[in-house]
Amino acid sequence: METGIAQEVTAGDCTDLYYIDTGMYETDEYGAVYVLESERPAVVETGVGANYERILEAMDEIGIDREDLEVIAVTHIHLDHAGGAGLLAEACPNAEVYVPSIGASHLVDPSRLVEGTKQAVGDRWEFYADPEPVPEDRIVELEDGDVVDLGDHELRVHAAPGHAPHQVVFEDPANDAVFTGDAAGIWVPKLGEIRETSPPSNFDLEQCLEDVETLKAIDPDVLLYTHFGPRAVGDDASAALERYAKVLREWVSEIEDKRDELEDDEAVIEYFADNAVPVGPWGDRAVRAEARMNTRGVLGYLDHR
Template identity: 70%
Template sequence: MEVGDVREVTTGDCSDLYYLDTGMYDTNEYGAVYILDDERPAVVDTGIGTNYDLLREALAEVGIGEDDLEVIALTHIHLDHAGGAGFLAADYPNADVYVHPIGVDHLADPSRLVAGTKNAVGDQWEYYVDPEPIPEDRIVTIEDGDAIDLGAHELRVHAAPGHAPHQVVFEDPENDAVFVADAAGIWVPEIETIRETSPPSNFDLEQCLADLETLSAIDPDVFCYPHFGPRSVDGDVDRALEEYAAVLEEWVEAVAEQRAALDGTEAVVDHFADATEMTDVWGEEKASEEAKLNTRGVLGYLEHRE
């Protein structure tokens, strides 16, 4: 899939569902935004905002005009998921932004969110744009157990705070699918591999493992990954989740071992940046920066645990 491509999701029995490759970090098949074309059309996550025009073009291609979009549903407020929300809200005046209560102030005034993102992503900030603030009267809070009615579809909200305390996943019962946010890892379709995601500053291993139990209880046929794309897990949800649990536990153990062996945080970060196996898929720069980000998240978790 190439940057800017819009495809209908045909995995499982999905209908009315499309996804866009946003070209996040100038990388193919890394950042996806989902579009549900229903009575109340919806976008699930918005990307970082850098390639916002691609999202406008995708909505037009699906047949959703500026006055038609009604729902901007954010799985969490990390800017690779919510960075485009303000641009979208400004151009689509009938769309409200749905987000966990922790995210409201950060969307209305993104300054602290921007500062935290710059600190977390380091050199990757060059791929971002400053987000647009969203008027508070356009923001709707959602919590575990809520549902967003779209018509034939609804988005049922399940808390999934291991990756970040403001993260939720959205269950779409009509499609027997879940928009998994970052709760189920990073799916790499090119090599059909699941990878860890453990950014600072709120990564929590035990809660991430608990979030996998949440996904297991939903037991869908399809996982819709923002990183990246739809994946069939029909009849094999627990195997997929056990696979990611093992990836997370092995990753945290590997960082802990190097933390004990090496002298200082940057030595540990550099070790994993140099050792990444994803260069052939994401390119040297993105693979290295991804490893740095995830290493720093685990180091923060280990420090907090102590």
């Protein structure tokens, strides 16, 4: 798909829903942002901030005036999901920012979030914009079980803390769809494959597997991945999600075995970077960087298990 262009989601029976490839990390099919053209218009996820103008341009294309946007919702505060929240809020003066309560203060004062992100992503920080603080009076804190009323749609909030303690997923019952954040892994549409995501410092395998069970219980027709894009699963949602659980278990096991073999964590990290499997349209730099980050996350989990 073309970067920055609003694409209608045609998976399943979705209506009023669009997605935009923001060109995150200057890579195609890496980061998606969703726009719901509902009675109370909403943006779900905001990308790294550097390309937030593409979201505004897509809203213009869809026909949503900036003053009419009411909801900016993020599944969690990692800056590849929430980095553009403050910038969008500044551009859309009537929108409130809906964020899991445990992470809300980090959008008001993102300084510690920036520091942690720089440690996690290394030299890929060059692709991020410094996040704009979100005014505290425009934050709406979310808890498990909350519902964001969009009129003809709603976002039902389900806690999904395995990837990060501040993560939720949003169920859109009218579309029989779920905005998965990182709870269902990374979907590579050109390959038809699901890949792991296990960044430092809060990755927790057992809780990630619980999150998969949460998604199975919702049993959506469509999975809306931030990384990347809509995926119709129909009656096979449980099987598709169980595939991700298997990928996670195998990934953690491989790293644990390699650590036992090499007995040096930096060597383990470089091993998985050197042997990273190509991912569709992603370049070599992106693939190696993801492998390093995900390996560090698992090593931290093994230390604290």
